[in-house]
Amino acid sequence: MWNYIPHTREDKERMLEALGIKSVDELFEDIPKEVRMERNYDVPGPLAEDCLVRHMQELAGKNLHLGNCACFLGAGVYDHFVPSIVDAIISRGEFYTAYTPYQPEISQGTLQAIFEYQSMICELTGMYVTNASMYDGASSFAESAFMACSATKREKVLCSKAVNPEYRSVLRTYTRFRGVEVEEFGYKDGQVDLEDVKGKLNDKVAAIMIQSPNFFGVIEDLASIAELAHSKGAMLIVSADPISLALLEAPGKLGADIVTGEGQALGNPASFGGPHFGFLAATEKLLRKMPGRIVGQTVDTEGRRGFVLTLQAREQHIRREKATSNICTNQSLCALMGAVYMSAMGKEGLKEVAKLCYNKAHYAMDELAKRGFKRAFNAPFFKEFVLIAPKPVKEINEKLLKEGFIGGYDLSGQYPEIKNGWLIAVTERRTKEEIDRFVGIAGGEVR
Amino acid sequence: MNIPENLKYTKTHEWVRVEGNKAYVGITDFAQGHLGDIVYVELPEVGSLVEAGEALCSIESVKAASDVYSPVSGEIAEVNDALEGEPGLLNEDPYENWIATIEMNNPEEVEALLDAASYAKHCEEEEEAMG
Amino acid sequence: MKKPVELIFELSKSGRKAYSLPACDVPEAGEKIPEKFARKIDARLPEVFEVDVVRHFTRLSQLNYAVDLGFYPLGSCTMKYNPKINEAVSRLPGFLRLHPYQPEETVQGALKLMYDLEKMLCEITGMDRATLQPAAGAHGEMTGLMIIKAALEERGEGKRKKIIIPDSAHGTNPASASMVGFEVLEVKSDERGNVDVEDLKKLMSDEVAGIMLTNPNTLGLFEERITEIARIIHGAGGLLYYDGANLNANLGKARPGDMGFDVVHLNLHKTFSTPHGGGGPGSGPIAVTKELAPFLPVPTVEKEGERYYLDYDRPLSIGKVRSFYGNFSVMVKAYAYILTMGPEGLREVAECSVLNANYLLKKLRDYFELPFDRWCKHEFVISGNRQKKATGVTTLDMVKRLIDYGFHPPTVYFPLIVPEAMMVEPTETESVETLDAFAETMISIAKEAEENPDLVKESPKNTPVARLDEVTAAKRPVVKWDFEA
Structure with missing residues (x-):
């Protein structure tokens, strides 16, 4: 017997009898003999809970963690x-053991929380719309390049060398296979080298991609770069630190077309690099170019306010190979952590x-x-x-x-x-x- | 199901009305019925060129997205901007609310399209195939 | 009639706060943020006190259905129980509070866990090497296809730009293929619900990179001719991609590597019990043959003597698909699960999940259309077509009615090749009593559909909200709170 499997011997016998078979093996007879596994996996276990805890503590004990340095x-x-209420909330089974909210009548908790998250991210970034989250700051940055290419019908982006090297690396991988060209431009005194950008910018470029504060922590002059990008019909994509946006002007107000970023700073523990969440926000014009899930407000048959996943025709489960992206599972619970964090800290915090x-x-x-x-x-x-x-x-x-x-x-x-x-x-x-x-x-x- | 006699049709459920060298293009009653409530029409760009059989634009309902295929080749002359704000017009009257007009560069293509009777038969067959 | 929960913004009152921060113990910076960069209007985040936040989100949580509340028979999603001990151990500070760039000597425990988990996943799939970097199933698919493309390019076969996908496949398969620049060729299913091998032979050419398959497939049926399919694809120079969505049925029974697959993705949030989190985070590791190992994303975790390290020096690597090393906390949970179950336990998972699915199918088969009549694996597909024809009650109506009886609906309208499809996956963590209760409910709904169709069409009734107007939501999207209203 196993703690997570309820079947007693009698249960199994009763079920086999109902099926008119003697052994569960008969249910696997359509697996060709040459691929049937006739031995046990060579993996450790089973471990009783207390032994597992001891083992895990021993492994964790080999690491130096941020509480000790x-x-x-x-x-x-x-x-x-990270305020303690963040973990208290996301530890509720009703949140973390739920599936994607495809059945809105019994998913209003997740849907409304994500709607609130979206509202907060739009406030911080000064944008019209944001999705329900991306994998991380790097992949949301890469996906934003595809949005810009699709909107401008161009196939090249310019990216600052002062963008986080992890993000640039992911951007290179994503674009290489999709046939989008990436050209990098340099920095001067830690900021975007505008002269270098001017030399590389032309009407083939879909977007100028930067980070602010950038990898060096330096604040970029978004307004000037936006003006330059727009002069050639290109978009400005900004990866932003959400904490900094409490003090720094919202990129949307300075001309950014897409604002992405890493949400870890918003209530997510370091976790050796993940799970965290990426955010991706854009102007109204780009609403239907957005990748991933978006929650929208509506009413039910009795006129009550409610929330649903909306604009789903953009997504993989409907549009298949023509979808804006292949993203399905995102980082919903991490975005919820972000929402609880932003609620707890609030405007002043x-x-x-x-x-x-x-x-x-x-x-x-x-x-x-x-x-x-x-x-x-x-x-x-x-x-x-x-x-x-x-x-x-x-x-x-x-x-x-x-x-x-x-x-x-x-x-x-x-x-x-x-x-x-x-x-x-x-x-x-x-x-x-x-x-x-x-x-x-x-x-x-x-x- | 409404299938006006004076129009030409495609097997992919678009209709065409020809005025001189200009073709008005829309989707049929059958198409809007199967799509359900249309929530968005991604209109083509005026001035762009399109080949017969190529995707002209796409239409979205809540649970589906489908391409509208151009019945003829030519240049997009006009698009029906009213559909941008009110995509439901395609459900209300799919024949009154055209999607785009095309300045044809090969008007003979129209000859190859289905007439109302053949199109009606085609729809019946599709209904049956769908069970 | 239940009252909706206010939005957190509606609770906001200037002057309230739910945080405490220490006073600033350093002098104020002399250097100010230049005026042109400084924010002019504060972000309107809510101003609430701590009790507000806790009650608000607790109330919201109570509007959700969840595995912890009941049966969740979502086909292809494997909504099994999420063990609590996994949550507890993943929160040990020695796992939760590690910076990804800490010196390697300070994270040996974390690297060892990743190294050992990779080994276990390779053993379970019958593959040689794996990466834990992809954050979700679709992300893994994309990564796996990139590896295939890179390997073919390296071989000088960049002209292979098409990929074959069955008509029963999940939407992420074709979407991932186009993310990587592959053109999709759809292969038909045969009358047994398997890949139509004759159709496959016709599609195969020197322009085809390979095939993406789920096995058991999305109909819950094992691809009986899998070894023949592998011979056809390999014989024509292509590669086989295994979508691990349905691996639960194969644990301890059959390994993708032994079937001939070259790339395998896993969903730790399905097969290996990590929670779905209301839509993530998941984890989608990729396992590959040794021939494809050089193309895995960087870094890999390697071992030298007793020391573990990250290896970035892999010249053929496709690069990175996300920052750092993947969703580490999710890996910790999956690792704990494998250790808890052990080899016999993992086989028991497959056997009981398949037994559960067949038992439930047996109970329902007389009441619904059954498109493919065979033993199923961990899930099965039935159709509401009979009810729709008789009284106009659709599959959607019937599954909404299930909600009134306290069950989560199965996956519906998928796979696309079955009209009015209902795809049911009970998983191994449900008892025979739960299955009996679910079956009885389904049968009584089928009866209701016949005798009282309006009752079914108007369901659900006992939920926080009734059916929602999705048309208006998509026509005139409201995607954020309107502060001005």
């Missing part, structure tokens, strides 16, 4: 505070988080600049910044790790042109004491 590493995943990040990051930058680190770019930044270290970053990070700190991202792999480049992220969770110690160790006070 102070993390100054960002580069796409951030150690933000999100601003407070953003201000704390901003002030602490600038404090850390100022202090490190006093200890032999040089600011790489003078452009304005939000919660992350690049320093030029006096020696290889690896050495500094190793020293920090010994003292219980996870140091910044070593840029030498992806950006060898920035010699000893060190990308530091400072969230609201870092205390002045931690920053001071971090600065001290990195600056050579502890040997």
